[in-house]
Amino acid sequence: MTLPPALANARPAHATLRAMGLLALLLIVLFVASGKVSMQQVLDNARQAAPLGIIALGQALILMMGRLDLSVGATAGLANVVLASAFAGDMSNMPLALTLTIGLGLLVGLCNGLLVVTLRIPSFLATLATSLVLTGGLLVYTGGSPRGSIPAGFRQISEGWLFGVIPWSVVIWAVIGSLLMLFVHYTLAGRKMLFSGANPVAARLSGIAAGRLVILSFIIASLMATLGGIMLSAITGTASIGIANSYTVDTIAAVVIGGALFSGGVFLPAGAAAGSLILFFLQSLLYVLSLPPAARFILQGAIIIAALALANLKKDR
Amino acid sequence: MLEGSFKFNVLLTLPALVLTILLAVVTGALSPNFVTETNLANLATRLLPLGLVALGEAMVLFAGRIDLSVGSIFSLSTAIVALTSDTLGWYAIPVTLVIGIACGLFNAAGINLFRINPLVMGLATAAIVKGVTLLILPSPGGEVNYELYDALFGSERLLAMPLFLTIGAYAALVVIMGWTRFGRSIYAFGSDQRAAFVNGVSAWKVDLAVYGVSGFFAAAAGIAVSIKILSGDPLIGEAYTLDAVSAAILGGVALQGGRGSLIGVLLATISLVLVNNAFNLLDLDTNFQNIAKGLIFVLALVFFMRGKAGEA
Structure with a gap:
């Protein structure tokens, strides 16, 4: 209590440290299993985990507000299909493609926010309905076979390495995460959000218009999902339907590993990042052990249960 | 106080009743094929799985919980029936039902043992069950004993097994919910957990019961569909989760x-079955079906949830 709040916020939370410890442990296991220590390989994995990580940042913000966004997977899938079809493999279409994709993403977020705040629909149902409409809309738009592709120039954001040392996608991920952290802890709107997520009643009594902040959080989450979808498109280079569906549950698992609470009021972007990496490394481990792809779903569910069970048992003591 | 009275319950069913009549009249007027014995039998066949899943989901919602794993349990059941009905014959059905119940109990255990948010527990269970399903049946296939098909769907008439089973299941649970101490305790637990606890209702018992019932009906619905399509499909149930919640909300069940x-x-x-049927009979683009269902869901939510600030 003696630390000024700004400094207290800057200190990593225990949950974040736990997640990072787990990540380190996992890395050691991976190194031992593969028999060599390769930073290159770790960074390459991180490069591929960036879409998940960016989307998880948005989910972390939503959980901070005590809500849940079950439409992030569908939104990322929307971004993938729209981006590829607007690009049509031609780099000169970039301004149009990016504007259209991000604009649509913001619109999805606005819809989610309005459904939750104005129409007072519980967030998980509202976003579930949104994802149903988005999935249906994509099928109508593409007729089931999406077209277009991402030009090689744009794919550099995921294929390229800054100074040949660190992948661009990791840089983008880190920058977005830092910006969100600064937004939440050092701007008035962000701190109001944190407060109203931690204690909605107290926030309302203090005159904070939580409704608008909730809408804003859904817009940011959809923006993150869209950016994640764009990063994913840069990795795959093509459009495919349902490619991002698993992200919905994956992001929940990632932020829960990173210490997020469903009661809201906790925002740990570093924890969410560690959680995303853990999830991704576990999946590569499954791949290395040549387990069937189905095992990842079991892992996903088991991780969510284990992380929440640990957090809740600890709280009981 | 109107809430809970017989009159209030009748009022709650009005929107669904109006929508049903409206859809039936519109589809009937636009398509000569609507009121034919074949189509009505087809409707009953489609009503059976969704009706059973929605029934289980409604039981969970009565208790103030939610079960988002029904779709996965549904898929798992189709896989189990498709893989075992050749060797086990009729016994495949009870085996599958028991596995469905076990999945439901797993939900209840996670919620009560580890205090996991019911919503998230459902998502986690759904992921695990989906993984298991994909392990035992990676792609649609398997084979279902034709004898089962004959027994369940053999008669192409309206007044046949599918309709009888649906009505039987609903009738049994209407009796249990309305006239037994146990049914009342589920409503009581749902409307006020603390008050129910103080009056001797155990959360464990209620959760085990409603999630067990929900798993049972999800499995039963999966069995019906696998018999209908004579095979298993590891992803066929996905859409049923939202449809089941949607049906329950549209039917006036409170999420709280x-x-x-x-x-x-x-x-x-x-x-909801009529919506599907209308799309088929009127030759509308089936891709719009998801959008239509999503909009109905949102409208139902808006209609019934307005003014309630309950947030999961």
């Missing part, structure tokens, strides 16, 4: 628990 009637749920299920 403690309110709703099964008659409303049955009517809402019928109207």
